[in-house]
Amino acid sequence: xxxxxxxxxxxxxxxxxxxxxxxxxxxxxxxxxxxxxxxxxxxxxxxxxxxxxxxxxxxxxxxxxxxxxxxxxxxxxxxxxxxxxxxxxxxxxxxxxxxxxxxxxxxxxxxxxxxxxxxxxxxxxxxxxxxxxxxxxxxxxxxxxxxxxxxxxxxxxxxxxxxxxxxxxxxxxxxxxxxxxxxxxxxxxxxxxxxxxxxxxxxxxxxxxxxxxxxxxxxxxxxxxxxxxxxxxxxxxxx
Numbered sequence: 700x701x702x703x704x705x706x707x708x709x710x711x712x713x714x715x716x717x718x719x720x721x722x723x724x725x726x727x728x729x730x731x732x733x734x735x736x737x738x739x740x741x742x743x744x745x746x747x748x749x750x751x752x753x754x755x756x757x758x759x760x761x762x763x764x765x766x767x768x769x770x771x772x773x774x775x776x777x778x779x780x781x782x783x784x785x786x787x788x789x790x791x792x793x794x795x796x797x798x799x800x801x802x803x804x805x806x807x808x809x810x811x812x813x814x815x816x817x818x819x820x821x822x823x824x825x826x827x828x829x830x831x832x833x834x835x836x837x838x839x840x841x842x843x844x845x846x847x848x849x850x851x852x853x854x855x856x857x858x859x860x861x862x863x864x865x866x867x868x869x870x871x872x873x874x875x876x877x878x879x880x881x882x883x884x885x886x887x888x889x890x891x892x893x894x895x896x897x898x899x900x901x902x903x904x905x906x907x908x909x910x911x912x913x914x915x916x917x918x919x920x921x922x923x924x925x926x927x928x929x930x931x932x933x934x935x936x937x938x
Contacts, residue, residue, distance in 0.1 A: 702738070703773065705728050705730060705734075705738060706738045706741065706742055708727070708728045709724055709728060709735065709738055709739070709742065710742065710747065710761065712724055712727055712728075713749070713759060713760070713761035714761060714763075717760065718758045718759065718760045719758065719759055720758055720759065721735050721736060721739075721759060724759070739751070739759065747761065747762075748761070748762035748764075749761050749762070750762065773814075774810070774814050774817045774818050774821060774851060775847050775848045775851045777803075777806055777807065777810065777818055778818060778821050778822070778847070778851065779847060780803060780806065781803060781822065781825075781933070782825060782881070782883065782888075782933075784799050784800075784803065817851075817855055820854075820855060821851065821854065821855070822933055822934060823932070823934070824854060824878075824879070824880045824881055825880070825881050825883070825932070825933040826880055826881070826882050826883070826891075826924075826926055826930050826931065826932055826933065827882075827883050827930065827931055827932075827933055828882065828883070828884050828926070828927065828929055828930035828931070829884065829929060830884040830885060830886070830887060834884075834887070836886070836887070838867075839886065839887065839906055840906040840907070841906060842888065842905045842906050842908070843905075843908060843909055843910070843911060845911055846862075846890075846905060846908055846911045849911040849912060849913055850878055850881070850890065850911075852913050853878050853913045853914075854878050856913075857877075857918055857919050857920070857921070858913050858914060858915070858917050858918065858919070859875055859876060859877055859878075859913075859914040859917040859919060860875070860876055860877075860878050860890075860892070860911055860912070860913060860914065861873070861874070861875045861911070861912050861913075861914050862874055862908045862909065862910055862911040862912070863908070863909045863910050864903055864907055864908055864909075865907045865909070866907065874894070874903070875895075875896075875914060876890075876892035876893060876894050876895070876901065876903075877892055877893040877894075877895070877919035877922075878890060878891075878892050879891050879892055879893055879900070879921065879922055879924050880924050882902065882926070882930065887904060887905075887906070888904070888905040888906070889902045889903060889904055889905060890902070890903045890905055890908065891903075891924055893919070893922055900922075900924060900925070
């Protein structure tokens, strides 16, 4: 369990149980006592009011009126917000776009400097275009929730992605590719990748991708993706 999920689990436990001990929480979240104490300190810094009794067996209690006062959005979460706005822009149905941009700018400013660097690199891979009116959307499905965080890790770390892909003829293949960009042709989203087996770029509809995972101990170079003339980088939409 990563830090953020563990701290969220601690908050849920305290809200559910009212009062608990450090040892009980440590056992519940699968962490050491020292780790839980660090997490409690971090949660207090973020605005949660957590009372504690002195002593090793002392209890912990979360103030029921306590709320988080600092944003804890990850880069994939901010990126998800940005690409959702971008998708609505591409579809031409984004009301109050200026307010949305202002709100997203405030969220970006709340990120640590290292995360801002990752976010900007992430945005550089995002491109927007218009879908052909002849495109058949009858088989459009839901996207795998694991795909965005996998893409983030692989794209920023320049590692390959492995996944199962079902094409338009319902053929299932196992693919291993180098993620180079993300393309939104609303309402369809595509992973644009270099396929070493075919020595060429390939566009994979993201709703046809399943069981995505990062391939450890791989490394690739960034490539220039030759998009069509009517496709533009997301940043151009912000100008």
